[in-house]
Amino acid sequence: MSQFDTIVIGAGVNGLVAGAVLARRGKSVCILEQGDTVGGMAGLTSSDGPALAHLIYNLNSRVRRDIGLGGKDWPFKSKALPTVSLSEDGKHVVVDGAAVRFADGSDHPQATACSDLIRRLTRYGDLLRQLAEAPPPGGDSPVSRAGLKQLWWLGRFGLGVKRLGKSEMRAFLQVLLSNAYDFILDELPDGRLSGILAADAVRGAATGPRSPGTVFSLIYRMGHGGDVTLPQGGTAAVMETLSNAAKQAGCTLKTGAPVVRILTDNDHVTGIETASGDRVYAKQVLSSVAPLPTARLAGLHHFDIEATRRIRNIRARGTTAKVNLRLSRAPVIPGLPGNLLGARLLFAPSADYVEQAFNPAKYGDMSSAPVIEAVLPAPQMDRPWLSTIVQYAPSDLSGGWTDAAREELLQTTLATLARISPTLPELVEEAQVITPDLIEQATGAPGGHWHHAEMSLDQLLTIRPANLLGRYAIGPKGLFLCGAATHPGGDIMGLSGRNAALMALEKTG
Amino acid sequence: MTISPDLTLGLVLGPVHDRLEALSRTRNWYGWAGYAAPASVESVEFEYFALRNQASLFDISPMHKYRLRGRQAEAVLNRLVTRDASKLRPGRVGYAVWCDEEGMVIDDGTLFRLADDDWRLCCQEPMLDWLAEAAWGFDVEIADESYSLAGLALQGPTSFAILDAAGLDVAHLKSFDHAAAEPDLMISRTGFTGDLGYELWMPWDDATAVWDRIWTAGAHLGLRAIGYEAVNIARIEAGFLTAGVDFQPVQATERLNRGLTPFELGLGHMVDFSKGHFNGRRALLSAREAPRSLLMRVDVEGFKPAQGALVYHRKRREVGHITSGIWSPTAKRNIALAHVATPYATRSPTQLWAEVYTQEEGRWEARMARLTPVEGAFFAPPRARATPPARR
Numbered sequence: 001m002s003q004f005d006t007i008v009i010g011a012g013v014n015g016l017v018a019g020a021v022l023a024r025r026g027k028s029v030c031i032l033e034q035g036d037t038v039g040g041m042a043g044l045t046s047s048d049g050p051a052l053a054h055l056i057y058n059l060n061s062r063v064r065r066d067i068g069l070g071g072k073d074w075p076f077k078s079k080a081l082p083t084v085s086l087s088e089d090g091k092h093v094v095v096d097g098a099a100v101r102f103a104d105g106s107d108h109p110q111a112t113a114c115s116d117l118i119r120r121l122t123r124y125g126d127l128l129r130q131l132a133e134a135p136p137p138g139g140d141s142p143v144s145r146a147g148l149k150q151l152w153w154l155g156r157f158g159l160g161v162k163r164l165g166k167s168e169m170r171a172f173l174q175v176l177l178s179n180a181y182d183f184i185l186d187e188l189p190d191g192r193l194s195g196i197l198a199a200d201a202v203r204g205a206a207t208g209p210r211s212p213g214t215v216f217s218l219i220y221r222m223g224h225g226g227d228v229t230l231p232q233g234g235t236a237a238v239m240e241t242l243s244n245a246a247k248q249a250g251c252t253l254k255t256g257a258p259v260v261r262i263l264t265d266n267d268h269v270t271g272i273e274t275a276s277g278d279r280v281y282a283k284q285v286l287s288s289v290a291p292l293p294t295a296r297l298a299g300l301h302h303f304d305i306e307a308t309r310r311i312r313n314i315r316a317r318g319t320t321a322k323v324n325l326r327l328s329r330a331p332v333i334p335g336l337p338g339n340l341l342g343a344r345l346l347f348a349p350s351a352d353y354v355e356q357a358f359n360p361a362k363y364g365d366m367s368s369a370p371v372i373e374a375v376l377p378a379p380q381m382d383r384p385w386l387s388t389i390v391q392y393a394p395s396d397l398s399g400g401w402t403d404a405a406r407e408e409l410l411q412t413t414l415a416t417l418a419r420i421s422p423t424l425p426e427l428v429e430e431a432q433v434i435t436p437d438l439i440e441q442a443t444g445a446p447g448g449h450w451h452h453a454e455m456s457l458d459q460l461l462t463i464r465p466a467n468l469l470g471r472y473a474i475g476p477k478g479l480f481l482c483g484a485a486t487h488p489g490g491d492i493m494g495l496s497g498r499n500a501a502l503m504a505l506e507k508t509g
Numbered sequence: 510m511t512i513s514p515d516l517t518l519g520l521v522l523g524p525v526h527d528r529l530e531a532l533s534r535t536r537n538w539y540g541w542a543g544y545a546a547p548a549s550v551e552s553v554e555f556e557y558f559a560l561r562n563q564a565s566l567f568d569i570s571p572m573h574k575y576r577l578r579g580r581q582a583e584a585v586l587n588r589l590v591t592r593d594a595s596k597l598r599p600g601r602v603g604y605a606v607w608c609d610e611e612g613m614v615i616d617d618g619t620l621f622r623l624a625d626d627d628w629r630l631c632c633q634e635p636m637l638d639w640l641a642e643a644a645w646g647f648d649v650e651i652a653d654e655s656y657s658l659a660g661l662a663l664q665g666p667t668s669f670a671i672l673d674a675a676g677l678d679v680a681h682l683k684s685f686d687h688a689a690a691e692p693d694l695m696i697s698r699t700g701f702t703g704d705l706g707y708e709l710w711m712p713w714d715d716a717t718a719v720w721d722r723i724w725t726a727g728a729h730l731g732l733r734a735i736g737y738e739a740v741n742i743a744r745i746e747a748g749f750l751t752a753g754v755d756f757q758p759v760q761a762t763e764r765l766n767r768g769l770t771p772f773e774l775g776l777g778h779m780v781d782f783s784k785g786h787f788n789g790r791r792a793l794l795s796a797r798e799a800p801r802s803l804l805m806r807v808d809v810e811g812f813k814p815a816q817g818a819l820v821y822h823r824k825r826r827e828v829g830h831i832t833s834g835i836w837s838p839t840a841k842r843n844i845a846l847a848h849v850a851t852p853y854a855t856r857s858p859t860q861l862w863a864e865v866y867t868q869e870e871g872r873w874e875a876r877m878a879r880l881t882p883v884e885g886a887f888f889a890p891p892r893a894r895a896t897p898p899a900r901r
Binding site (some may be wrong): 267302303306309312 | 786
């Protein structure tokens with residue numbers, strides 16, 4: 001029998017962060033992971049292919065501080081990648097930070113407009129990040145210490161909005177809840193530019209750029225400066241850093257230990273039971289698993305009927321597949337200089353293209369012309385991997401994700417890539433097609449959704465993942481959610497785990 | 510089953526409407542869950558005294574009835590209701606209340622355990638969607654029997670003798686027992702009158718035949734068909750609550766804070782915190798010690814029924830209202846159920862007054878009638894519990 005202060009279920013980004021934060025505050029923590037390796041969904045790999053998440057853009061510095069990695073920088077090196085919006089005519093556009101030009105070095109006529117827009121979005125993102133960095137407000141009396149802290153947070157956010165200046169504040173509030181399509185096309189008529197922002201606004205989501213709330217997701221994605229970075233050593237390096245931090249903080253980390261039951265006694269959690277029948281005891285359990293599987297682990301009868309209803313109505317429809325292609329050599333993309341081969345390559349030639357890619361997904365079909373984000377992490381390597389995120393590949397595909405359906409997705413992906421590099425399909429030696437159903441199978445995330453719950457306006461902040469479940473505590477005393485389904489969501493931010501840990505600490509003192 | 514809407518009433522006709530219509534002199538129908546139900550049949554006084562001194566027959570088919578069957582039916586019901594359903598043995602009936610997540614009463618009703626994994630829930634409010642919510646993820650099958658199962662309430666001191674005369678042996682039934690008297694005829698020793706009485710449950714289309722059989726057997730035992738007004742007097746005497754009158758079923762309210770906890774309704778004994786989690790348990794644990802008001806049984810000074818009157822503390826501060834108030838012909842008292850805010854309900858219960866309006870020959874007057882709290886039922890005759898019951 002083993003006894004800890006806290007058990008964390010799942011050693012993904014949020015599980016590891018939650019464990020590390022708690023352990024650094026003096027709690028004895030046991031992190032249990034069902035898989036043989038840590039890293040959760042982001043670190044999910046198939047044999048030696050690249051991980052599910054290939055780029056990092058929202059990893060939070062407060063997380064770094066709270067898991068004991070100091071205030072300066074992450075221990076792994078990472079490189080900010082320029083984004084290339086690929087065009088069939090070879091006139092690719094490069095966005096590097098806020099600088100915009102054609103791939104051949106010539107000036108883009110809408111460069112200034114685009115830079116301005118990116119700067120504006122980054123500024124807005126900075127504001128929203130502040131909301132992400134604390135548990136959502138609510139639940140505490142305004143005269144309590146916790147209540148005052150919340151008021152202070154909200155006040156700071158309000159002040160930040162105010163500091164934008166009158167017209168900017170008005171613009172911010174005007175666009176915040178609207179759709180990305182209208183917002184982007186107002187500023188950027190060039191399809192290659194609008195395509196980048198439209199694709200970034202909906203990546204991983206069951207929305208198209210015309211869906212409401214997509215401006216919010218776009219801004220949210222730029223909450224950490226807007227840079228898209230490639231960590232040296234890949235996602236594995238990030239996960240290793242986090243798991244080292246957890247171990248350093250004193251966490252006991254057990255892999256290959258799937259939790260099958262959360263134990264309770266008299267409405268308090270008492271521990272967990274693993275598949276092998278081992279029991280680990282603790283007064284607190286933080287689950288980075290999605291809400292419904294967590295509730296099932298504890299037993300639905302421990303939850304109020306209304307809570308169960310809310311939990312099972314959380315929308316989590318994955319739409320994104322990972323297609324990894326092993327190439328015999330680095331591909332040739334006409335019009336793209338070799339030094340940009342290692343950039344973030346985006347095939348989203350216009351906002352309309354992105355919206356049209358979404359259309360079939362509404363009805364349970366995959367896109368016939370998908371949006372693709374491709375990264376060649378090591379173009380100079382022999383037989384390099386091309387890591388692509390392909391959208392839309394809905395989890396509820398009509399007919400299900402059969403081998404034939406996966407093959408169809410692969411062929412569609414290759415055909416789409418051939419539009420900008422006709423010779424690329426010939427280079428493919430090996431392909432891994434990781435569809436939402438496989439992601440769900442491997443991680444338990446509902447619908448294989450990388451936020452565990454759609455990041456839509458009705459599932460954000462105090463109502464994330466659902467009304468009255470926004471404060472991490474759920475069901476029996478001592479049980480908390482700490483995964484991507486909670487505020488502020490996934491995207492390898494680490495904040496869900498960190499906020500949940502802080503909330504768990506607050507509840508026990 | 511056939512539904513024949515009566516266009517003049519806009520109400521659906523119940524399973525024994527033919528019989529009721531033939532007997533009805535008052536033509537005083539009201540809508541009960543969409544059915545045409547008699548408020549009275551001949552005269553409320555005759556009907557009430559038949560109920561208390563002879564026997565009465567009342568159609569309770571408009572009640573909502575749900576069947577829960579399956580391996581986890583008990584788990585679902587225990588999740589739903591505040592009492593421990595597992596303590597109810599097959600063959601027994603239990604009164605139960607159920608709450609929302611905030612601990613506010615959704616409805617009350619009777620729970621019949623037909624077999625280990627076979628239950629029936631009878632209640633006033635439609636509850637199918639709520640039961641389906643409660644059962645999601647559990648191995649249980651829910652059937653709505655509201656339209657396939659008819660119910661007749663035979664209540665009064667001669668009810669046992671009538672069943673006996675009808676050839677139905679229920680001598681062994683104790684209060685809150687139920688048994689299949691015949692195939693397709695279940696009889697429970699339950700009722701809404703606080704008197705000796707039975708409820709007969711049968712397939713919808715059998716109801717007329719059962720009615721006739723009881724009617725014939727009751728001819729010489731003072732049996733009368735009665736309407737709701739007589740039942741209402743009896744149930745207030747017994748101290749029973751009516752949904753929508755003495756409490757507002759919380760799911761049917763639109764305004765905030767109209768719900769009440771079982772503790773506020775005097776049903777604290779129905780809440781079993783030791784049985785594990787049930788809906789609203791966490792909220793009720795903190796609500797237990799801090800009721801906002803209490804439902805009190807009170808004697809009202811004078812004889813004017815205090816229905817709807819406001820309740821004052823020391824004749825000055827408004828602290829509640831009367832939900833049900835009648836002159837009790839049997840107790841010979843002016844009785845009422847009253848919602849009174851805490852702490853007035855407990856701190857100085859002798860200083861509570863109802864503002865009753867009286868009208869004498871065209872002149873209205875407001876009169877303060879002193880309320881005296883009463884413990885237990887206003888009328889609880891020993892004959893209601895005697896087993897075997899007396900014949901008359």
